[in-house]
Amino acid sequence: MTIYIILAAVVGAGIGFYVGRVLLLKLFKEQEEQATERAKLIIREAEVKAETQKKDKMLEAKEHFLKLKVEHEEESNRKKNIILQNENKVKQREQQVTKQLEDLKRKEQENDVLKDKLNQQLEGFNKRKEDLEAQFRDKQAKVEQDHHEILSRLERIANLSAEEAREQLVENLKSEASTRASSYIKDIVAEAKLTATKEAKKVVIETIQRTAAEHAIENCVSIFNIESDDIKGKIIGREGRNIRALEAATGVEIIVDDTPEAIIISGFDPVRREIARLSLHRLVADGRIHPARIEEVVSKTKKSIEDEIVEIGERTAIDLGIHGLHPELIKMVGRMRFRSSYGQNLLQHSREVANLCATMAAELGLNVKHAKRAGLLHDIGKVTTEEPELPHAIIGMQLAQQYKEHPDVCNAIGAHHDEIEMTAMISPIIQSCDAISGSRPGARREIMESYIKRLKELEETAHSFEGVNQCYAIQAGRELRVMVDADNVTDERASQLSFDISQKIEKEMQYPGQIKITVIREMRSVSYAK
Secondary structure (H helix, E strand, O other), rough: HHHHHHHHHHHHHHHHHHHHHHHHHHHHHHHHHHHHHHHHHHHHHHHHHHHHHHHHHHHHHHHHHHHHHHHHHHHHHHHHHHHHHHHHHHHHHHHHHHHHHHHHHHHHHHHHHHHHHHHHHHHHHHHHHHHHHHHHHHHHHHHHHHHHHHHHHHHHOOOOHHHHHHHHHHHHHHHHHHHHHHHHHHHHHHHHHHHHHHHHHHHHHHOOOOOOOOHHHHHEEEEOOOOOOOHHHHHHOHHHHHHHHHHHHHOEEEEOOOOOOOOEOOOHHHHHHHHHHHHHHHHHHHHHOHHHHHHHHHHHHHHHHHHHHHHHHHHHHHHHHHOOOOOHHHHHHHHHHOOOOOEEEHHHHHHHHHHHHHHHHHHHOOOOHHHHHHHHHHHHHHOOOOOOEEEEEHHHHHHHHHHHOOHHHHHHHHHOOOOOEEEEOOOOHHHHHHHHHOOOOOOHHHHHHHHHHHHHHHHHHOOOOOEEEEEEEEEOOOEEEEEEOOOOOOHHHHHHHHHHHHHHHHHHHOOOOOOOOOOOOEEOOOOOOO
16 A cells, blocks of 8 residues: 555656646746747847938938038139139239230330430530540640740740749748648647637536535434433443443444433444444334343344345445446445445445546546446445455456456546556546545545544454454544453453553554553353253
8 A cells, every 4th residue: 555655656746747847848938939039129129220320320421421512612612713813813914914015115116216316416426526626636736835835935034944943832832831730730739728628627517516415424423312311221221231232242332421312322333333223223112121132133233234235235226327236246335325435425425426427428428327337336445345455446446347347347446546557438537526526625534534444453453363253442442342252262361362452552553542452251151941
């Protein structure tokens, strides 16, 4: 029984497997047919779509072809029109040329006719010329015969031959002409001298009259005005430490006296006085006045003065219309503002000389630009930082040559005190205008120059010793303050240095009264907290 059941199960499983396989094959076949139908449908749609796109592309190609065809036809028509126009122009030109050829032929024929007429007239003129020449030869022979007869008669009357009479006449004419020429030359020379003198005086006088200048003599004192006398106490400081620090930093003498609302700054160097004045102004405006602040303000003021010097030089060059100056020359022009020559401000003097030179050069027909340039730079050697044993005119000429100035300008600078030979036309003008500017009444004071020179020599004498950092001549040269390097100079050496400087001054310099030498040695220790 069990076997039958197993057989029945096996048979049933086989039948079920067969039926399932048949059904599965039928299902696969149906799916394959559906896939085939879908593929055919997709292919038909793609074919339809491709056909549509093909038609569109064909239409676009035809439209583009038609467009190109139209453009080609238009271009062809335009070129045809241009060719036709050119052909018409050529035809017109040919007609003009043909007409001109006909005119030329006609003119040639007319010229041939005129040529024949001229030849006939020329033959008549030649025949007439021959007749006139024959008549002239006959008359000339007759005149020569009459001339010989007259000469023979004169020779018989004067008992002289023609050659002897000619020589005697020539000698008489030579003597008379020489006498007249000598007298005429003397008159011309005298008149030329008189005219030249008058013209020279006229040029100089007109130049002086056309150039107005002020003659303010600079002294060695500047006045610093304050709002109230209470500020004087702050400037002096406790036990005078502020004023001593200010004097040591600037090298001038600060005089605080009973003059109401004013402090006097005394010093022979205008730059030092200006630095001291500006430093005081900044300190008073700030209100913080103590030695450290004073040194800081003085240091900043010195830098600002350098900037101001450049600005003054540039402004001066612009005012005078001088262009292309080297930056170093511009700085030197600015330094002239703080220098004086025999009490006359050097920049004012140089500006005046430049204007005088320009006017005089214009009157004489010379180069105005070169004359004005040389007039401004003629005293440039006085403001150089170095002081070699050379005249300032030679130093100025060397500086001008170094900075590529024109040779005429260099010669005028170097020759304005006759140190070198004058080779430029403007050189005597510079010399004359320098004399005009310096010799006006009240323009200069000779004693001022010698005074400043003595003070500079006093400072240079102290600078020649080793260990000296700074030195200032104050109180009109009656005191010399010397600041030394504390690291290199001891207290004993400072005392010895004061004595050595005094001995050298006694031996090498001449001065009235006595000079006090003060050697200052200050020890500072500075550290920074980081």
